[in-house]
Amino acid sequence: MRSKAAAITAVTALVLGTSAACGSGDSSSGAGDGTIHVLVYGDAANKVEKQLVDTFNKTSKVKAVLDTIPGADYQQKLQTVINTPRAPDVFFNWGGGSIQPFVKAGLLLPLDDFIAKDPGLKDNFLPSVFNSAVVDGKPYGVPMRGTQPVLLFHNKQVLADAGLTPPKTWDDLVAATRTLKARGVTPIALGGGDQWPTLMWLEYLYDRIAGPGLFQRALGGDREAWASEDSRRALTTLKQLVDAGAFGSNYDSVKFTDGGSPALVAKGKAAFELMGSWYYSTQQDANPDFAKSGLGYTGFPALNGGKGDPADVVGNTNNFYSVLKRTKHPEAAAAFLELMYSDEFVKAQLAIGNLPTTTSTVNFLDLSASPGYSKDQYELVKAAPSFQLSWDQAYPPSAMTPMHTAVQQFFDGRLDTDGFIKAMQALPTS
Amino acid sequence: MTRAARPGAAATRPGFVWALPAAVFFLMFALTPLLLVVVLSFTSWDGIGEPRFNGLDNWTALLHDPVMIQSVWTTLLLTALGVVTQTPVSILLGVWAAGHQRNRAVLSAVYFVPLLLSATAVSVVWRAVLDPNFGVPAQLTWLFGDGNLLGSKGGAIGVLTFVGVWQFTPLHALIYQGGARAIPQVLYQAAAVDGAGRVRQFLHVTLPQLRNTIITSVILMVVGGLTTFDTVLILTQGGPGTDTTVTAYYMYQKAFKGFDFGVGSAIALVLVVVATLISLAVVRLSGYDRMRGTAEGL
Numbered sequence: 001m002r003s004k005a006a007a008i009t010a011v012t013a014l015v016l017g018t019s020a021a022c023g024s025g026d027s028s029s030g031a032g033d034g035t036i037h038v039l040v041y042g043d044a045a046n047k048v049e050k051q052l053v054d055t056f057n058k059t060s061k062v063k064a065v066l067d068t069i070p071g072a073d074y075q076q077k078l079q080t081v082i083n084t085p086r087a088p089d090v091f092f093n094w095g096g097g098s099i100q101p102f103v104k105a106g107l108l109l110p111l112d113d114f115i116a117k118d119p120g121l122k123d124n125f126l127p128s129v130f131n132s133a134v135v136d137g138k139p140y141g142v143p144m145r146g147t148q149p150v151l152l153f154h155n156k157q158v159l160a161d162a163g164l165t166p167p168k169t170w171d172d173l174v175a176a177t178r179t180l181k182a183r184g185v186t187p188i189a190l191g192g193g194d195q196w197p198t199l200m201w202l203e204y205l206y207d208r209i210a211g212p213g214l215f216q217r218a219l220g221g222d223r224e225a226w227a228s229e230d231s232r233r234a235l236t237t238l239k240q241l242v243d244a245g246a247f248g249s250n251y252d253s254v255k256f257t258d259g260g261s262p263a264l265v266a267k268g269k270a271a272f273e274l275m276g277s278w279y280y281s282t283q284q285d286a287n288p289d290f291a292k293s294g295l296g297y298t299g300f301p302a303l304n305g306g307k308g309d310p311a312d313v314v315g316n317t318n319n320f321y322s323v324l325k326r327t328k329h330p331e332a333a334a335a336f337l338e339l340m341y342s343d344e345f346v347k348a349q350l351a352i353g354n355l356p357t358t359t360s361t362v363n364f365l366d367l368s369a370s371p372g373y374s375k376d377q378y379e380l381v382k383a384a385p386s387f388q389l390s391w392d393q394a395y396p397p398s399a400m401t402p403m404h405t406a407v408q409q410f411f412d413g414r415l416d417t418d419g420f421i422k423a424m425q426a427l428p429t430s
Numbered sequence: 431m432t433r434a435a436r437p438g439a440a441a442t443r444p445g446f447v448w449a450l451p452a453a454v455f456f457l458m459f460a461l462t463p464l465l466l467v468v469v470l471s472f473t474s475w476d477g478i479g480e481p482r483f484n485g486l487d488n489w490t491a492l493l494h495d496p497v498m499i500q501s502v503w504t505t506l507l508l509t510a511l512g513v514v515t516q517t518p519v520s521i522l523l524g525v526w527a528a529g530h531q532r533n534r535a536v537l538s539a540v541y542f543v544p545l546l547l548s549a550t551a552v553s554v555v556w557r558a559v560l561d562p563n564f565g566v567p568a569q570l571t572w573l574f575g576d577g578n579l580l581g582s583k584g585g586a587i588g589v590l591t592f593v594g595v596w597q598f599t600p601l602h603a604l605i606y607q608g609g610a611r612a613i614p615q616v617l618y619q620a621a622a623v624d625g626a627g628r629v630r631q632f633l634h635v636t637l638p639q640l641r642n643t644i645i646t647s648v649i650l651m652v653v654g655g656l657t658t659f660d661t662v663l664i665l666t667q668g669g670p671g672t673d674t675t676v677t678a679y680y681m682y683q684k685a686f687k688g689f690d691f692g693v694g695s696a697i698a699l700v701l702v703v704v705a706t707l708i709s710l711a712v713v714r715l716s717g718y719d720r721m722r723g724t725a726e727g728l
Contacts, residue, residue: 076686079477101689105478193580195667250562252581252670258554260561269563398476398688409671412581 035063036329036336039078039088041319042068045145048348052339062332075397082107082324089327090336095133095141095320096394102322103135109323110138114334121334124341128387129357132317132394141320142337146354147381148276150200150315156296158185158271166296170208170237170303173272177246180271186248189270191256195404196392198251198411200274201238203314203391208303209234212312212386219394223425230307235410235417237303242411252412259286266290274300276315277377280370281353297373299380313380314388318357350374357381399427464702470695477689488696497672497680498697502704504587505676509655511591512598513648520599520647524606525636538607545600553664556593583673586666590674593661598654602647609643610636645716649709656705677701 040049046068053066067088069077075098081087082102093099102108115122122130125143133141154166159176162183167173177187191197206215210230218225225231241247248270254260256275259282264270266287273279283291302310321340323333339345341358349356350368355377362382368374381387392400406423409415415423471488473481492498527538544552559565562577571577579585613636621631659678662668668675668683675683677697685694 079689083478101476101478107478193667193669195669248576250576250578250581253560253562253578253585255557258557258561260563264563398690401683401687405669405671408669412670414671 034061034329035065036089036327036332037065037067038321038336039067039069039081039091041074041092042070045349045352045354048345048352048354049144051348052345055344056336056339060332060335062329064332064336087324087326089329090321090323090333092144093133093141093320093322094389094393095317096135096389097396097399098393099133099140099320099322100135100396103140107325108140109325109327109330109333110140111142111323111337112138114323114330114337115139117334118338120341121337124358124360126357126359126382128381128384129317132387132389133320133322141322142340143318143357144321144340145319145356146349147318147357147377147387148278148316149313149377149381149384149387150204150274150276150300151279151297151377151380152272152274152300153265153279153295153297154272155265155268155270155290156294158268159296162271164271166298167301168298170301173301174241174244174246176271177241177244181245185268186264186270187246187272188248189254189261189264189273190247190251191254191261192247192251192408192411193253193255193260194257195408196390197256197261197275199391199404199407200276200314202234202407203388204274204300205234205238205303206231207312207314207386207388208300208308208310209237209306211307211309212388215388215391215394218424219429221429226421226424231421232417235420239410239417242413247411252408262286266294277355280373297376309385311380311383312386312388313384315390316393317387317389355381396428399429403427467695467698470691471699473692475691477691481692484692488692491693492696492700497675498677498700500672501675501677501680502700504674505656505658505678508587508590508594508658508674508676509652511587512594512655513651515591515595516599516602516651517644517648519595520602521606521637521640521644523599523603524608525610525632525640527603527607528610538603542600542604544597545604547597549597549660550664552593552597553661556589556596557665560589580666581670583670586670586674589665590658590661593665594655594658597661598651602651605647605650606640606643609640613639641716645712649712652708652712653705656701656708677704 038049038053040046046066049068050066053064056064074092078091078093082091083105087107099108111121121142122139126147129143129147130139133139133143152167158180159166162176162179162185164176164179167176180187190201203215210228210233214225214228214230254264256262261270261273262279262282263286265273266283275282280291280295280297283295299310299313321337323330323337327333341360343360343364346356346358346361346364347367350361350364353369355361355368355374361378365371365375365378388394392403395403402423406415406420409423410420470481472483472485474484474487475481523538523541527534527541560567560577560579562568562574562579565577567574567577567579579589617635617639618631621635626634657678658676659682662674662676662679663682666674668679678701681694681697681701684690684697
């Protein structure tokens, strides 16, 4: 009998111990006792975030604590933690659709009061970037890393060999693809296996043909926008390019993320690739010689008769810091956000290859690792009348998979124009 | 049938308390989550607010969701292809490796290497090998054409099946090796006396004796096939379109990319039920539940 009692005690202790271990995490990292927790996507850029937290802690009574979550798990972890006592005070996000569900759940603090006290929290940032964290007319985020516009990259040598110059208009591009195809080069490299690179072509064509308004209407819930004349024109125009073999035939087996499509361009097997500005550092890592001398870039070509401004860009406008409503130290959070337009921030971001989007960035561009590239990008973003956030980031997360699937099927000819329009109309908008 | 009761056996038999730790952990980490999934499947929950009960909404949505229905068929197809391709290869390899010759031991040790690699690593390697521009297909254009293996339904399913064979055959070969070694040598000697050659020995001695091993291995393949996830995640991401979106991957997409945990839970339950039913059917149809020994009469 004694042994049985002992066993029961042991088991009880074991179970209690386990649950106590689960519970103890809560109290230690809650947002109490004079600290604010800053949750950030974990990657190489964290050293700048660390540096700014240290700077902040030198003068502030309320101390900031930086928590990082390895990239791939970030969104999942954030989603599960944000409405619990362990939620951070300030957190990294992509603006737009990525914070919309949190805004709807009433979890985020509109930054109006902060901006009323310090207008610099708005005025010191490029408006086209700042606006992509505005939800339902209220600002919810302050840009905190670099901007990543999508550019049309090319292999200079391949174009020169074919007697071509970088295309300024869509017609130039179509003509160039014909010439290149005749020479046995894949005109445009596409990492279709990743699905999102394919989406970039639609984002730009819709902008050039219909202007940025059409997508904004669709995102706002106007499903008829997808069925409009301009929408159909954008789809037919793109489809013609696909059918002409501009992307080759095996793009769905190629990925950008495993280096497949960048290698095609670097080795001269393809001429163009449409990709975010990180492409430059991708090529620098994988093919340093090519990045130095062979890699060229332009903005997306203009389209004759289109309603969009040829200076418009699409891409990832920036990453943002948003503040939770339940934070106990809003003043400290505001003071922390103010560091995001400091000179120290701009210099540190430029040093790791990011292009910050403060209005002051222009003064420091010479500090960048590749000043020419940074300057061109900065001018492009600054001059852009519209900077459309990538569609898959602008829509709420639940729309991402069906959107990617529809785009891939449209390129493969499995969905026709009507089928694609229907698929886009079926996406959840809020 | 009954064992002779040893004196004092009842007194020393361990009490239920000794099973308690295992039972408690099973309850906490297997049964409770399963029950929670059942509850969640009747709610709408994005992980932020409170789960909100929405009755049968998730279930009716699933019933009318063409992707869900397609995903079940794709899963069954991949599972069937897995069983059909992996079983013969692993029986032959396993029986061959059961011999005690030294070269066989060395070769089978080499052959079991894929077993040690994670599915993720295997998928990443195969992705590189099958790259249409820089991998094997670029060298063998007469066989692969433009190399668009992952861009067509047939190609993508073929690749998943092939990688499955490469990855899982070693495990099953190992099981068959063990099974084949347990077959008494007398049977082969008797067969040889009766004039049976190698092939007949294999067909009439080895295979019948491996009956229970085959059932075990097939059940493992079926359950593994129904929950295929990592190779799909890395090789095809469910594409092209939704052609290789297997049920487990669809669950992941719904729950962890779309943050619709209600529908995700419902898909998970479908998977649990289907896997259980199929395993039960295999066990019943094969008579495995009656556990007839293959060594009877020896």
